[in-house]
Amino acid sequence: MASRSSIAELGNKLQSLPKPALYLILFLVASLPLIKPIPLPNSPDPASIDFYAHLMELPEGSKILICSDWTNSTRGESMGEMDALLRVLMRRKIKFAVYSIGDGQAPRVARETIARISREEGGGQPLYKPYEDYVVIGFFPNGEGQTAAVNTNVRAAFAGKTDISPTGQREVVQSPVFEGINSLADFKYLINVTASSTNTVILERIKKTNLMFAVSGVMVPENTVYYASGQLKGLLGGIKGVYDMETLMEYGVNNPGPHMVTSAAYGQIPGFPGKANTGKGTAxxxxxxxxLSVLILAVITGNVGMFLSRKGR
Amino acid sequence: MLPIFADLDPHTIWNAPSGSIELVIKCMVALLLGAAFVGICFAIPSQLRRFIIFTATFVSGGFYILFYYFPAPIARQPLDQPRNVLEGFSFWLTDAQPIIATISNTIGSFLIGLGIYSLMRVHLRKLMKKQKDWGYSLVLFVSMLLMVTFGYWDYFDRFGKDGAAMAAGPAGGAWHFQQYANDILFDGFFQQMEAGMFSMVAFYILSAAYRAFRARSIEATILLATALVVMLSVMGAVVYQWDEGIKALAHNDPGSFLNNFKLDVIAAWLKDAVQTPSIRGIDFGVGIGLLAMGLRLWLNLDKTGGAV
Incomplete structure (x- = not known):
């Protein structure tokens, strides 16, 4: 039988694993799935199903407004969300306008993402034309005031802003995207893809159209409150939200099959089988x-160490 | 009401067609007036300066208070006319807000200039006097210069008449040296470093969780168990296996009590019954705090930060 001192010693050892070893383990286990992809079963969250279903319910030719407030620091999650959102919009021929209130780099990152997805969806050629099918309006440093202006008078809020068109620089409000847009209510949704606190800025000020958010993983608890209250029509949260969207794009909702995604809230909603649906979520x-497994194991190890240490005293 | 702060189309004193000479002249005049105003503010006594800042803050804050609390027109159509003075004021507030937002966006943009000025002042001094770590200041200056040069060079090309072809990327063949240079600097270096910085958080979280997340008390144990359930609930493979096990135990009966022990059901309960009310409570507290802070700033009761 082990003596009390040896139990305490083991406990102490378990409590003081060297940091470099922990870091190395995390680095190795995080890298492995990137080298060898592992298909995982998934059950999409109701919030993700709502997000997908509302996009799929939009009539073709509808218009939506996207507030893109992410940069490459959260590209693992936000870029995946943006990719999935853009794929659905382009497949459904929905025009969109993009603006940013969170970060000065965000419009460029959004522009590059749109161009990439447009080429991928168009089989190497851009499926969506700048200015005709989408506009990138730019960055507004005063997020609060600008968001209130967007709600008050969306044309006045974006008046004077220009984007690249086939004939040079032109005012965004003259673009085909803004045809028939007289009020924010004419945009079917305002979707905020964000990794910062712009979600609350939008939530507090936008009243004239429906809201959906695509947020990073750490922002999910905060935004679940607004989804639960019905203020958000749909919510994508972190990499799970991305994987949910990719699953939904592949299998749709309530479509019979071995990977059927069920939802009592909706009838049959088609997916896009055979298209490039997998992306960052699957990866x-x-x-x-x-x-997360390493994190859980590390926490368990630390606690076991603590108990052994106490027992051995 | 006066057309000031209202109606962008037709154009008023506050705007002009995009890219026009009129707009450039207006911008230059505004810049000169702004610089003169800042110069005057430096020259006047601090008491008067404080009064100007208080007045500007009070008027700006007052506008937004009126904008949010004064009854706004409902379902107003473009050709609607106000029927009385109060409605006229309400219409004016609504029309003026986007213009006020544009003005505050413009002022906000100048903060970037202020930041650059401050950064250059500190690092230029360090570089000139060759103080400790002056090499980092040199790197900062070289990086800033390269980014600004190639950033603007690329910007003017992209927003020129051939900009649409450039937006398609290098495959379109429209890229020149400045586009490649800007791409390497922004996407190749800057964005990758930003992503790298953020990814390091994972290592710190692991280390901190391992050392600090201990079941030392009842409260800590509850927190630990809850965190464990929530973490497991975002792992699809674990949820799938666990829930299949519960389904088998319940003999696939949807009415079975055992279904309450499915991982996604437990996680949903934790989110709906524990997390959501807690966050709502915190939000209310934060909201009241922000209201108090806003009032202090608006009424110039906040004396911290030294004399202005």
């Missing part, structure tokens, strides 16, 4: 699994 979700 990174396994990495999230193994990283």
């Amino acid at each position: 990174y979700y396994p990495a999230l699994h193994v990283c």
Whole structure:
């Protein structure tokens, strides 16, 4: 039988694993799924199903407004959300306008993402034309005032702002995207893809149209409150939200099959089988699994160490 | 009401067609007037300066208070006319807000200039006097210069008449040296470093959780168990296996009590019954605090930060 001192010693050892070892383990386990993708079963969250279903319910030719407030610091999650959102919009021929209130770099990152997805969806050629099918309006440093202006008079809020068109620089409010847009209510949704606190700025000020958010993982608890109250019509949260969207794009909702996604709230909603639906969600979700597993194991190890240490005293 | 702060179309004193000479002249005049105003503010006594800042803050805050609390027109159509003075004021507030927002956006943009000025002042001094770590200041200046040069060079090309072809990327063949240079600097270096910085958080979280997340008390144990359930609930593979196990135990009966022990059901209960009310409570507290802070700033009761 082990003596009390040896139990305490083991406990102490378990409590003081060297930091470099922990870092190395995390690095290795996070890298492995990126090298060898692991298909994982998934049950999309109701909030993600709502997000997808509302996009799929939009009539073709509808217009939506996107507030893109992410940059590459959260590209693992936000870029995946943006990719999935853009794929659905382009497949449904929905025009969109993009603006930013969170970060000066965000419009450029959004512009590059749109161009990339447009090429991928168009089989190498851009499916969506700048200015004709989408406009990138730019960055507004005063997020609060600008968002209130967007709600008050969306044309006045964006008046004077220009974007690249086939004939040079032109005012965004003259673009085909703004045809028939006289009020924010003419945009079917305002979707905020964000990794910062712009979600609350929008939530507090936008009253004339429906809201949906695509947020980073750490922002999910805060935004679940607004989804639960019905203020948000749909919510994508972190890499799980991305994987949910990719699952939904592949299988749709309530479509019979081995991977059927069920929802009592909706009838049959088609997916886009055969198209390039997998992306960052499929690539990174396994990495999230193994990283969380390491985290849980580390916490358990530390606690076991603490108990052994106490027992051995 | 006066057309000031209202109606962008037709154009008023506050705007002009995009890219026009009129707009450039207005911008230059505004810049000169702004610089003169800042110069005057430096020259006048601090008491008077404080009064100017208080007045500007009070008027700006007052506008937004009126904008949010004064009854706004409902379902107003573009050709609607106010029927009395109060309605006229309400219409004016609504029309003026986007213009006020544009003005505050413009002022906000100048903060970037202020930041650059401050940064250059500190690092230029360090570089000139060759103080400790002056090499980092040199790197900062070189990086800033390169980014500004190639950023603007690329910007003017992209927003020129051939900009649409450039937006398609290098495959379109319209890229020149400045586009490639800007791409390497922004996407190749800057964005990757930003992503790298953020990814390091994972290592710190692991280390901190391992050392600090201990079941030392009843409260800590509850927190630990809850965190464990929530973490497991975002792991699809674990949820799937666990829930399949519960389904088998319940003999696939949807009315079975055992279904309450599915991982996604437990996680949903935690979110709906524990997390949501807690966050709502915190939000109310934060809201009241912000209201108090806003009032202090608006009424110039906040004396911290030294004399202005």
